[in-house]
Amino acid sequence: MSNILGILEDHKLEHVPGTAVMGDASQEYGGVDVSRLKHGRGRNSHIVLVPQPSNDPNDPLNWPQWRKEMIIILVSGAALMATCVYCTILPATLILSEVFDQSITDVSNSTGAHVMAIGCVTFFTSAAAKKWGKRPVFLASVGVMCLACVWGAASQTWGSYYTARVFQGIGVAPVETLVTAMVGGS
Numbered sequence: 074m075s076n077i078l079g080i081l082e083d084h085k086l087e088h089v090p091g092t093a094v095m096g097d098a099s100q101e102y103g104g105v106d107v108s109r110l111k112h113g114r115g116r117n118s119h120i121v122l123v124p125q126p127s128n129d130p131n132d133p134l135n136w137p138q139w140r141k142e143m144i145i146i147l148v149s150g151a152a153l154m155a156t157c158v159y160c161t162i163l164p165a166t167l168i169l170s171e172v173f174d175q176s177i178t179d180v181s182n183s184t185g186a187h188v189m190a191i192g193c194v195t196f197f198t199s200a201a202a203k204k205w206g207k208r209p210v211f212l213a214s215v216g217v218m219c220l221a222c223v224w225g226a227a228s229q230t231w232g233s234y235y236t237a238r239v240f241q242g243i244g245v246a247p248v249e250t251l252v253t254a255m256v257g258g259s
Contacts (some may be wrong), residue, residue: 148252151215155248158218158241172234174232190242191249198247207255210247218244
C-alpha cells in the first residue's frame with residue numbers, strides 16, 4: 074500500500090501538512106480543545122469544520138448545500154457560455170467571410186481581438202471583484218456578454234460585428250478569472 078497511483082505514504086510526519094485532524098468533541102489537538110470549535114451537522118457532527126465558518130450568514134461556509142450547488146451550476150453555465158462565445162464562430166469563418174465580404178484572415182482576427190480583450194480586461198475585473206465583490210462584477214459580465222452576442226448576431230456591417238466581438242471579450246473576461254475564484258472559495 075506504499076505506492077497507490079504513484080502516491081507514496083509519508084511515514085515520518087505525524088500529520089500531512091495542509092490537513093486537519095477531525096474527530097469527536099472530546100479530542101484535543103495542538104493545545105486547542107476541539108469541542109469549542111464548530112462541527113458539522115447531523116451525521117457529520119463529529120467532524121471539525123476546517124476552515125471554521127464565521128457567524129456571518131453571508132459566509133458561504135454557512136450556506137445550505139442547495140444554495141452552494143445552485144451557484145456552482147449557474148457559474149458553470151456562465152463558463153460554458155463564455156467558452157461557446159469564443160469558439161462557436163470558428164466553423165462559420167467562411168460564411169462570415171462571405172457575408173461581410175472580408176478575408177478569412179480578417180474574420181480570424183476578430184477572434185484574436187476577442188482574446189486580446191479578455192487578456193487586457195481581466196486585470197481590471199479582478200481588481201473590481203476585490204473592491205466591489207464577485208457577484209456584481211460577475212452579473213455585469215454576463216449582461217455584457219449577452220448584449221454583445223445579440224449585437225454581433227444583429228450586425229449588418231463588418232465594423233459593427235468586429236466591435237461586438239471585442240465587447241464579447243470584455244464580457245467574457247471576468248468569467249475567465251472569477252469562476253476559479255468562486256469555486257476555490259477565495
